[in-house]
Amino acid sequence: MLKIGVFGCGAIGTELCKAIDSGHIDVELYAVYDRHEQATIDLKEQLRNVDPKVLEIVEMVKHVDLVVECASQQAVYEVVPTALHAKCDVMSISVGAFADQNLLKTTTDLAKEYDCKIYLPSGAIAGLDGLKSASAKTIYSVTLTTEKHPRSLAGAPYVIQNNIDLDAITGKTVIFDGMASEAVKAFPANVNVAASLSIAGIGFDRTKVRIVANPALSRNIHEITVEGEFGMFTSRVENVPAPTNPKTSYLAALSAISTLKKIASPLQVGT
Numbered sequence: 001m002l003k004i005g006v007f008g009c010g011a012i013g014t015e016l017c018k019a020i021d022s023g024h025i026d027v028e029l030y031a032v033y034d035r036h037e038q039a040t041i042d043l044k045e046q047l048r049n050v051d052p053k054v055l056e057i058v059e060m061v062k063h064v065d066l067v068v069e070c071a072s073q074q075a076v077y078e079v080v081p082t083a084l085h086a087k088c089d090v091m092s093i094s095v096g097a098f099a100d101q102n103l104l105k106t107t108t109d110l111a112k113e114y115d116c117k118i119y120l121p122s123g124a125i126a127g128l129d130g131l132k133s134a135s136a137k138t139i140y141s142v143t144l145t146t147e148k149h150p151r152s153l154a155g156a157p158y159v160i161q162n163n164i165d166l167d168a169i170t171g172k173t174v175i176f177d178g179m180a181s182e183a184v185k186a187f188p189a190n191v192n193v194a195a196s197l198s199i200a201g202i203g204f205d206r207t208k209v210r211i212v213a214n215p216a217l218s219r220n221i222h223e224i225t226v227e228g229e230f231g232m233f234t235s236r237v238e239n240v241p242a243p244t245n246p247k248t249s250y251l252a253a254l255s256a257i258s259t260l261k262k263i264a265s266p267l268q269v270g271t
């Protein structure tokens with residue numbers, strides 16, 4: 001049975017571990033880690049059937065087959081290369097980190113060298129399957145419009161640097177309009193999905209991103225439009241936020257669960 005280590009015990013890490021604990025995914029949860037000890041304690045208290053060890057990444061990779069990063073873009077720099085050097089596969093949900101072309105190249109080169117895989121889940125969006133199929137031929141444009149409650153955008157570097165007063169926003173307001181390369185750094189906890197789209201499609205410098213703050217919303221909306229030789233499609237997801245993190249959509253946690261299930265399964269479906 002596949003041995004798993006989960007790095008990051010927040011909203012997504014906790015849902016993933018609970019899915020393993022309940023038997024929904026047929027893998028062994030061997031170890032967990034979080035830089036905040038209390039997060040690992042809170043997580044372990046929610047598990048009934050499994051009792052993972054708490055191991056730092058250098059120890060974790062000695063024992064597991066696959067490390068799941070669900071911590072932060074910053075953590076990707078530590079976790080992904082360490083896992084690959086130890087010949088572990090790795091799933092990374094903080095996909096925005098891979099906007100750094102140097103990180104993308106060094107980690108994919110490492111994966112090739114050690115015959116490992118890097119899995120990037122679809123996260124909080126729908127439509128990556130269609131985009132991947134479409135990218136076998138020319139794609140003309142990819143546009144993501146993300147609409148969230150202003151409180152979900154609090155703390156983003158772009159908001160801080162531009163002194164945007166989120167409390168003063170009373171109606172639907174476009175607060176960012178640019179390319180994915182800039183968006184994922186400006187909003188690292190909000191548009192990791194722009195990175196997945198860029199990697200699957202036409203790259204970070206051609207994928208357009210609009211971020212809209214809307215105080216009337218209780219859901220996180222991601223709308224994607226893709227045009228190409230195949231024709232065009234739009235997808236729109238109205239996401240319920242994760243119970244413990246309003247920035248994160250619940251679907252992102254479910255996507256990590258499903259990706260892990262797919263890795264552990266002999267039957268693969270979808271693009």
Ligand SMILES: NC(=O)C1=CN([C@@H]2O[C@H](COP(=O)(O)OP(=O)(O)OC[C@H]3O[C@@H](n4cnc5c(N)ncnc54)[C@H](O)[C@@H]3O)[C@@H](O)[C@H]2O)C=CC1
Nearest residue numbers: 008010011012035070071072075094123124189192248252
């Ligand atoms: N690809 C996608 O569609 C989505 C990606 N995300 C990203 O997934 C990641 C996890 O999201 P959530 O679980 O909602 O976040 P969270 O904030 O609820 O939990 C993250 C946990 O990781 C820990 N952590 C962060 N950096 C760490 C480090 N360097 N070392 C050790 N522990 C560290 C934190 O202490 C926290 O307990 C975030 O980077 C988030 O931006 C979130 C939603 C959608």
Ligand SMILES: O=C([O-])CC(=O)C(=O)O
Nearest residue numbers: 124190191192193248249
């Ligand atoms: O969960 C979401 O709605 C999307 C998100 O935060 C991200 O892509 O970083």
